[in-house]
Amino acid sequence: MNQEHFGFLDEYAKKEVRRATLKAVAIPGYQVPYSSREMPMGRGFGTGGLQLTLALIGRGETLKVIDQGSDDSVNAVNLRSFIEMTCPGIHTTIRTEQADLIQSRHRIPEKPLREDQLLVLQVPYPDALVVVEASEDRRKLLHGEADYSRLLVKLYEDIVKFSEITISHRYPTRINGHYVIDPSPIPRWDVPKLHNSPALILLGAGREKKIYAVPPYTQAEPLAFEDVPFRVEDFSDEHGQRRSCVRCGCNSSFLDEYVDSATGEQVYRCSDSDWCNQQLEQQQGVEQAVEVANG
Amino acid sequence: MDEVLSVRGLSKRYGQGCPACYELTGPRFETNLCPRCGSVVAAHDVSFSLYQGEILGIMGESGSGKSTAVKCLYFDEPPSAGSAEFFDQGEAYQLFDLNNAQQRRLANQRFGMVYQNPHLGLNFDISAGGNIAERLLMSNVDNYAQIRQRAISLLSRTEVLAERMDEMPRNFSGGMQQRVQIAKALATNPPLLFLDEVTTGLDLSVQAAILDLILEIQQQSRTSMIVVTHDLGVIRLLADRTLVMKYGRVIESGLTDQILEDPQHAYTQRLVASAL
Amino acid sequence: MKQQLVLSVEGYSKAFSLHEQGTVIPSAKDVNLQVYSASLTALVGPTGAGKSSILKGIYRTYLATSGQLFYTMQSGKRVDLVQADEHTILTLRRNEIGFVTQFLHFLPRQPTELVVAQPLIQRGRPVEEALAVARDMLAAMNLPRRLWSISPATFSGGEKQRVNLARGLVAKPRLLLLDEPTASLDPITCERVLRQIEELKKEGIAMLAIFHQPELVKRIADRVVELEPPLNGQTQLEDIA
Numbered sequence: 001m002n003q004e005h006f007g008f009l010d011e012y013a014k015k016e017v018r019r020a021t022l023k024a025v026a027i028p029g030y031q032v033p034y035s036s037r038e039m040p041m042g043r044g045f046g047t048g049g050l051q052l053t054l055a056l057i058g059r060g061e062t063l064k065v066i067d068q069g070s071d072d073s074v075n076a077v078n079l080r081s082f083i084e085m086t087c088p089g090i091h092t093t094i095r096t097e098q099a100d101l102i103q104s105r106h107r108i109p110e111k112p113l114r115e116d117q118l119l120v121l122q123v124p125y126p127d128a129l130v131v132v133e134a135s136e137d138r139r140k141l142l143h144g145e146a147d148y149s150r151l152l153v154k155l156y157e158d159i160v161k162f163s164e165i166t167i168s169h170r171y172p173t174r175i176n177g178h179y180v181i182d183p184s185p186i187p188r189w190d191v192p193k194l195h196n197s198p199a200l201i202l203l204g205a206g207r208e209k210k211i212y213a214v215p216p217y218t219q220a221e222p223l224a225f226e227d228v229p230f231r232v233e234d235f236s237d238e239h240g241q242r243r244s245c246v247r248c249g250c251n252s253s254f255l256d257e258y259v260d261s262a263t264g265e266q267v268y269r270c271s272d273s274d275w276c277n278q279q280l281e282q283q284q285g286v287e288q289a290v291e292v293a294n295g
Numbered sequence: 296m297d298e299v300l301s302v303r304g305l306s307k308r309y310g311q312g313c314p315a316c317y318e319l320t321g322p323r324f325e326t327n328l329c330p331r332c333g334s335v336v337a338a339h340d341v342s343f344s345l346y347q348g349e350i351l352g353i354m355g356e357s358g359s360g361k362s363t364a365v366k367c368l369y370f371d372e373p374p375s376a377g378s379a380e381f382f383d384q385g386e387a388y389q390l391f392d393l394n395n396a397q398q399r400r401l402a403n404q405r406f407g408m409v410y411q412n413p414h415l416g417l418n419f420d421i422s423a424g425g426n427i428a429e430r431l432l433m434s435n436v437d438n439y440a441q442i443r444q445r446a447i448s449l450l451s452r453t454e455v456l457a458e459r460m461d462e463m464p465r466n467f468s469g470g471m472q473q474r475v476q477i478a479k480a481l482a483t484n485p486p487l488l489f490l491d492e493v494t495t496g497l498d499l500s501v502q503a504a505i506l507d508l509i510l511e512i513q514q515q516s517r518t519s520m521i522v523v524t525h526d527l528g529v530i531r532l533l534a535d536r537t538l539v540m541k542y543g544r545v546i547e548s549g550l551t552d553q554i555l556e557d558p559q560h561a562y563t564q565r566l567v568a569s570a571l
Numbered sequence: 572m573k574q575q576l577v578l579s580v581e582g583y584s585k586a587f588s589l590h591e592q593g594t595v596i597p598s599a600k601d602v603n604l605q606v607y608s609a610s611l612t613a614l615v616g617p618t619g620a621g622k623s624s625i626l627k628g629i630y631r632t633y634l635a636t637s638g639q640l641f642y643t644m645q646s647g648k649r650v651d652l653v654q655a656d657e658h659t660i661l662t663l664r665r666n667e668i669g670f671v672t673q674f675l676h677f678l679p680r681q682p683t684e685l686v687v688a689q690p691l692i693q694r695g696r697p698v699e700e701a702l703a704v705a706r707d708m709l710a711a712m713n714l715p716r717r718l719w720s721i722s723p724a725t726f727s728g729g730e731k732q733r734v735n736l737a738r739g740l741v742a743k744p745r746l747l748l749l750d751e752p753t754a755s756l757d758p759i760t761c762e763r764v765l766r767q768i769e770e771l772k773k774e775g776i777a778m779l780a781i782f783h784q785p786e787l788v789k790r791i792a793d794r795v796v797e798l799e800p801p802l803n804g805q806t807q808l809e810d811i812a
Contacts, residue, residue, distance in 0.1 A: 145396040149432035156428045157421055159439060160461050225439040346658055507680060514692070532678065536657055550631055550657055557633040561590030568591070 007054035008086040013037050017055035017211070021202060024213035029175030030143075031126050036209040046079055046105055047206030049122035053103045056118065056202075059089030064099035069107040069254075069271035079103065094274050106169070108190040110253050110275040113199035115216060121184040123205040126212065128172040128182040148172070148180045151223055159228055171230070174221045175214055183220075189232045189254040194220035235268070245270045248279035298382055299487055299519040300345040300368075305377035307363045310334025312375070321544045322562065327358060337363040338543045341377070347486070348517035352534030352551060354524060354566075360543040361523045365489045367391075368521070369408050370398045381405075383486060403433040407480030407518075411492035413472035416479065417464045423450065423475045424460035430482040449478040453508060470501035477508065481516075488512075488520045494529060506532055527570040531555060539563050576643060577746050577777035578606040578629065583638035585624045598624040602638070604779075604796045606746065611768065611778040613788045616798035622781045623673075625798075626748045628653075629779070630670045631660045642668070645745060665693050670748040671739035675731040677723055683734055684709065684719045690742035708737040711767060713760045728755045740767055747771065749780035753787065765791055 007014060013035070020034040039047040057063060063083060067076040071094040080092055083103075093099050096109040103120040113119060129139040132150040142148070151172050158165050169185040173194060183194060184203055194201060194214050201214040214220055222230040235243045235255050244251035246267045253275055255268040270276035308316055313332035320327055320336040327336050338360035345351050353361040367374040368390065379390040383405055393401070402408075410416040417426050427446040436442055447457045453474040455467075464472055473493055480488060490509065494502040510533065512518055522533050530537055530551060537554045539547040539562070547560040558564045586597040599621025606612045614622045627633040629640055629652055640652035645667055650659065664670075669690070677686045684705045691701035709719055712733040718726065723734045732755050739747060752768075753761045768791060771778065782788045788795060 141395065145399060147399065147433065149429055152432040152437070153418075153421055153425050153429045156432070156439065156442065157425050160422060160424065225442075226437050227441075228439045344658070349658075349661075503679065510678065535661055549634070550660060552632045553634060556627070557587070559588075559634065564590055 006059075006087060007057065008039075008082075009037060009051065009054050013051075014055040017051055020211045021052065021056070021213065024202065024211050025200070025215045027179075028215050028218050029179030029181045029212060031179075031181075031210040031212045033209055034211055036206050039206070040082075041078075043207040044124065045075065046103070046122040048204030048208075048211070049103050049105070049120045049206075050079060050083070050204075051206060052120045052202050052204040052211065053083060053101060054086065056120075057083070057087055057090055057101050059087075060091075061100040062091040062093050062098055064093050064096065064102045064274075065104070066102065066107060066109070066272075066274075067105045069109075069256075069275075070273045072273070075105065095278075096274050106185050106187075107254070107271060108186055108193045108201075110270070110272045111278075112193075113197060115198040117199040119197075119199050119201045121186070121201065121203045123182065123184040123203045123210070124207070125170070125182055126203065126205040126208050126210040128170070128180045130182075143179055146178050146180075148174070148223065151180065152225075155223060155225070155228075159225075165224070165228065165230070168233075172223045174219075174223060176218050177221075179212075180223065181212055181214070183214075187233060187254060188222075188230070191220070191222050191230070192232065196220075243268045245276060245279075248276045248283070250276065250279045297347045298344055299347050299349075300382070300521075301380045302344075302364075302368070303342050303378050303380075305341040305364055305367060305379065306339045306375045307337045307360070307367055307372060308334050308339075308375040309337060320542065322541045322546055325542065327360075327543050336543045338367075338540075341538075341540075341545055343538060343545075343548065345487075345519050345521065347519055348513065349536070350513055350520045350522055350534050352522050352524065352530040352537040353540060354527070354530050354537055355540035356525055358542075359540040361525075361538075361540045362491050363543075364540075365491055365521055365523050369406060369489050370402050381487070403430060404483045405485050405487065407483075407485040407488040409473070409476045409480050409488070409490045409493045411495050413464065413469070413476050416476040417472065419464050421463075422461045423455065423464055423467070423478075426464065426475060426479045427482050430479055434483050445482065446478075449481055450475070452481070453478040454504075468501075470497050470505065473497065473501075473505055474508070477505075477512075481512065484516065486519060488518050489523070490520060491523045492525070493522075495524070495526070509533060527555070527566065539566075574607040574609055576605055577608050578643075578779065579639075579641040580604045580606075580625065580629070581639045581641065583625060583628060583640060584636045585621060585628055585633055586636045597621075599628070599798070602796075602798065605794070606777045606779045607793075608745075608777045609772050609775045610793035611772060611780055611791055612794040612796060613792035614779065614781045614796050614798060615783075615785075615788060617800060619800045620798035621800070622798055623750055626670065626750055626779065626781065629746075630664070630668065630748060631655075631657075642746070665690075667745045668748070669739050669742045669744035669746070671735055671750065671752055673732075673750050673754065675723060675735040677734070679724065680722055682720045683714070683723050683726075686723060686734060687738045687741055690738060704741055705737065708741045709734075711763060712737045713763055729757065729760070732756060733760060736764055736767075740771065743771065743774065743776060745777060747776055747778045749778060751781050751783060754783070 016034055020032045024032045039050060065076045065080040067073040084092060096111040101118045105122045127139055129142055133139045155165050169187050170182050171188050171191050172180045173183050173191055174180045196217050198216055200216050203212050224230040237243050242251045243255060247269050250270055253270045256271045258267050260267045311332055312334045315331040316329040316334050316336055317339050319330050341364050355361040366372045368379055374391055381388045381390055424446040427449055428442045431442050431445060446460055450460055451457055455471060455474050464475060494505050534551045537551045538545050541562050547563050555567055558567050580602055583599060583602040585599045586595050588595050602625055616622055624633060628635050635653045641649055642652050643649050684702055688701035688705035691704060692698055714733045723731055736752055753764055
């Protein structure tokens with residue numbers, strides 16, 4: 001491994017990513033093309049997010065990498081090791097609040113981000129219009145003119161067929177009143193976190209060679225109808241009771257559904273593992289404190 | 296009467312073009328094809344005015360340039376030369392000087408187009424109602440219930456059963472597809488409607504019903520229309536005034552009854568004689 | 572009532588150039604005549620004298636070969652119908668000049684009463700009101716009530732002619748052109764039509780009409796213009812169109 005270049009990429013490549021990033025921040029939601037270098041892993045494994053992270057992280061800064069909310073999935077572990085190896089002097093963490101830069105696939109952490117934090121999202125398909133227009137030339141025209149009527153027609157057809165909008169992830173979201181982005185495969189649950197986020201959110205698509213941004217405190221409105229508003233996932237059970245995490249008991253987080261292999265029952269757990277752990281720790285802390293008080 | 300559209304010297308040429316293109320083509324030479332450079336002069340020097348509530352017929356056989364003229368006006372094709380001014384709500388628009396977004400806004404909101412081929416006018420991947428919704432959404436109507444209501448009233452006006460609004464266009468007969476296309480074109484109450492061979496290929500009884508519908512729309516809404524057809528019967532029934540085109544040129548124009556009863560050009564005389 | 576000049580035909584000629592046959596067929600030649608308000612000018616003459624050509628020329632169904640057709644509009648403005656642009660002619664047709672031809676042209680699938688009410692509707696009269704006027708006129712024309720709500724497509728020649736007249740007369744144009752208005756009518760209906768024409772005269776309407784029966788001309792015409800077939804002409808002129 002060539003250790004001369006901090007962050008694996010050569011300086012030109014990093015500068016190009018930074019220039020593209022600046023442009024993306026300057027034009028919220030606009031997909032800025034960049035060259036997207038070959039990385040020592042297959043495209044589609046987060047190379048877009050990785051190049052952003054490598055170009056932006058510096059010595060002494062702290063990194064968190066998550067995949068579907070988890071710090072210890074294979075993909076997250078591999079990316080984290082690679083970044084640690086190629087960026088000597090950085091720290092890593094699994095604690096959301098300790099991270100300066102969070103690279104994520106498919107989730108935005110439950111814990112609200114701060115102005116001094118940066119979220120990098122890995123994006124497989126950057127263009128929200130790809131589902132209604134095959135030609136990139138024509139998509140560019142539609143973006144330029146902010147013509148998203150065909151996406152709205154798709155929502156209309158959804159409501160006609162299913163009486164609700166069925167898009168579960170990659171929900172088309174209008175940034176700063178103009179460009180509609182594909183916010184990466186985050187669940188609907190996370191879409192409102194884009195709106196007026198104190199943290200800068202950068203989105204990188206390695207295979208499609210695009211970088212775009214939701215700058216801090218920028219409007220992000222999911223497309224919807226005036227009378228059929230956007231809704232996040234509903235975690236109510238059949239009695240209208242909010243389901244809670246079987247592990248930590250939290251009833252305000254985004255839940256993953258599992259089948260308990262022993263009982264065959266459906267159970268729900270926090271998707272954000274750090275959040276789940278911190279909830280548990282807090283409870284244990286309270287229990288210990290109670291024990292100490294009672295002791 | 297208020298002028299809605301003024302077209303001057305509209306030309307459309309396909310190919311590299313040369314100085315002789317316009318001089319060596321047309322009815323006099325019985326060709327659209329420039330003998331020097333091989334370019335196709337689809338339409339040349341087409342001029343006319345259209346007034347509010349008026350139906351203008353453009354008649355000619357295939358290759359006469361009648362559809363080309365309308366496609367240029369609807370921004371489907373850029374013209375090679377000429378100007379067209381559209382007067383709407385106190386504004387005058389030089390159609391060919393507008394940028395894409397302005398052209399698209401006019402095409403979506405102030406013009407309506409009905410093609411002979413419903414596949415050009417309708418999106419077959421979405422329901423009949425969705426097709427109407429698309430035009431309304433382009434005009435920034437973003438209330439689902441309102442869109443549904445408007446689609447129902449447009450479809451019932453064009454005699455498509457409201458119960459069928461959520462079906463795909465491919466489930467409809469040819470006549471029904473044309474009705475859905477007309478409903479879609481009317482969605483935004485456009486003051487100007489282009490109709491390109493809308494009854495061609497339909498059964499006679501279906502043709503008659505579609506023509507009745509067009510007349511009814513014209514009488515109720517005072518919509519200005521340009522009707523492109525090769526069918527003298529359609530011209531006679533719908534058009535107040537008529538342009539006759541051949542080899543890309545307007546060879547004759549006048550009041551429709553005059554064109555039919557006292558045609559001046561040899562071609563029109565032959566056409567009328569063979570039809571009556 | 573004071574009679575004012577409404578239409579002055581000056582040196583009007585019409586010839587048809589038939590390209591296919593390579594012939595020119597003269598129809599009307601150097602016709603001069605005047606039509607005044609509150610009066611009827613009758614056109615008489617043998618077949619082929621170009622009587623219909625004159626009416627169609629005034630209505631711009633035919634383009635004149637030469638001459639002028641000066642029409643004084645409601646506004647007092649004088650316009651040459653030969654030169655006037657098409658939109659002016661369309662406006663005049665809608666508001667001022669009516670034409671009862673020998674053949675009824677109507678929109679298919681429209682009930683008779685709506686066919687008759689059309690000129691009023693086009694001028695912006697509410698449909699129900701226009702229909703009421705139309706029904707009165709159909710009654711005056713002696714058309715059986717049971718026919719009012721069906722299309723004239725299947726009517727006999729005489730019935731169609733009554734519908735045609737009713738439509739021309741309800742409009743009450745300033746200038747009414749009539750091409751053999753009574754040709755296919757029975758004596759009773761003919762008498763009713765003549766009475767209607769006399770009514771229109773009283774209302775100040777100027778009329779130019781083609782008649783074949785001398786006794787009708789004598790009774791109803793204020794002026795008579797007799798036409799001769801053009802010299803060196805061909806026969807069957809009027810029927811060409």
